[in-house]
Amino acid sequence: MNLTRTIPLVAGLLMTAGTTLAEPEVPVNLPEFKPGQYVHQAPTVEDLMADESIHPELKKVILKGRDMFMNTQQFRGKYVFNDLNCKSCHMGEGRMNWSGPIWPAATTLPDFRGKNQHVNSLEERIAGCFSFSMNGKPPEYGSDDMLALVAYHRWLAKGAPVYEKNIGGRGFSHLGKDKPELDYQRGKAVYEANCAICHGEDGQGKTVDGQVVFPPLWGDHSYNWGAGMTRIFTAASFIKNNMPLGKPGSLTDEEAWQVANYINSQERPQDPRYTGDVKETREKYLNFHKYTNYGTVVNGKLLGDHDNTGDKPFLKPEVLRPRTFD
Ligand code: HEC
Numbered sequence: 001m002n003l004t005r006t007i008p009l010v011a012g013l014l015m016t017a018g019t020t021l022a023e024p025e026v027p028v029n030l031p032e033f034k035p036g037q038y039v040h041q042a043p044t045v046e047d048l049m050a051d052e053s054i055h056p057e058l059k060k061v062i063l064k065g066r067d068m069f070m071n072t073q074q075f076r077g078k079y080v081f082n083d084l085n086c087k088s089c090h091m092g093e094g095r096m097n098w099s100g101p102i103w104p105a106a107t108t109l110p111d112f113r114g115k116n117q118h119v120n121s122l123e124e125r126i127a128g129c130f131s132f133s134m135n136g137k138p139p140e141y142g143s144d145d146m147l148a149l150v151a152y153h154r155w156l157a158k159g160a161p162v163y164e165k166n167i168g169g170r171g172f173s174h175l176g177k178d179k180p181e182l183d184y185q186r187g188k189a190v191y192e193a194n195c196a197i198c199h200g201e202d203g204q205g206k207t208v209d210g211q212v213v214f215p216p217l218w219g220d221h222s223y224n225w226g227a228g229m230t231r232i233f234t235a236a237s238f239i240k241n242n243m244p245l246g247k248p249g250s251l252t253d254e255e256a257w258q259v260a261n262y263i264n265s266q267e268r269p270q271d272p273r274y275t276g277d278v279k280e281t282r283e284k285y286l287n288f289h290k291y292t293n294y295g296t297v298v299n300g301k302l303l304g305d306h307d308n309t310g311d312k313p314f315l316k317p318e319v320l321r322p323r324t325f326d
């Protein structure tokens, strides 16, 4: 199946360059849905405005949540300490299949999560992306900001069945965990040919007038060592179906794996679960870190062997306290 997908960001970038163009429909090679899978059409802002069953006060809260998701940088230094917005990884407003659509969290939680070994709420799932992907600190549970984000996630799920887990297009994809033999130099070559033009030779992205146009892929302003994107298979799947921007599906699986390994062989802020010893932290969270290069030696350097937390002036957000229910 040769699917098409609109790439709003390319249009957005072209607009900032002074031209207004209709959103281009680009042919992309996305994975097919499996028989029996639930496939969801998340509503759009136009649907929201037209929906008279939703109270105007609720509309305001949903729109606030959407604004927080799209422009999370407005909370730089409060909730976010790197250069990312939620939509940097959950592309297309968090609505798009194979781009980490966020609505499934609203229909499948509370549930047990392997990453932290207990039953998580939707708020805690959102908090996780703040703590790791945004190298930050989540809004307080139950606060107006958290309520707005929860409302945005839940509204996107409108009409979807609750606790249905066989969801087509969830997460980033189909590459699975069987990785080919990874080679740093091969990944570097793929990077230089396909990614450096936007994300920079040095992986630091590009900022124009204080606005992040292309987000960094490593270093102090990127996601930290505890983020899902540090798992090579997750990054490979994201990259395969979403990058290079405007040409998703154009890399081979092999190239996606190699470049994912390359960007995740570079330094980034410390994992907030750090115990003070990188090897010990890797062992303690091996169910996660067996898929990352954290605590392994690459090019003669032990990755993650530092206490650099980037711009964030603390290590552990409180929300990472382990919880048990007995
Ligand atoms: C650096 C990339 C990145 C950024 C930035 C990011 N996330 Fe995520 N997010 C991920 C990854 C990776 C996953 C796990 C996807 C998977 O399971 O394959 C995820 C999963 C989620 C899920 C669960 C989706 C599901 O299928 O259950 C939610 C909800 C979510 N993120 C919300 C957010 C919010 C809110 C923000 C901003 C505060 C954010 N994310 C920022 C990478 C990111």
Ligand code: HEC
Pocket: 009, 084, 087, 088, 089, 091, 092, 190, 191, 194, 195, 196, 197, 198, 199, 213, 214, 215, 216, 217, 222, 223, 229, 235, 238, 239, 243, 244, 245, 246, 251, 259, 260, 263
């Ligand atoms: C045409 C410019 C462009 C090219 C080329 C490109 N990217 Fe991106 N990339 C972006 C933009 C813009 C975003 C953020 C998307 C958004 O905010 O909607 C992004 C987001 C990302 C992210 C998630 C956010 C982050 O900073 O961690 C990763 C990972 C990524 N790109 C990797 C790659 C890789 C690997 C390649 C090469 C195969 C690549 N990109 C090529 C523009 C580009």
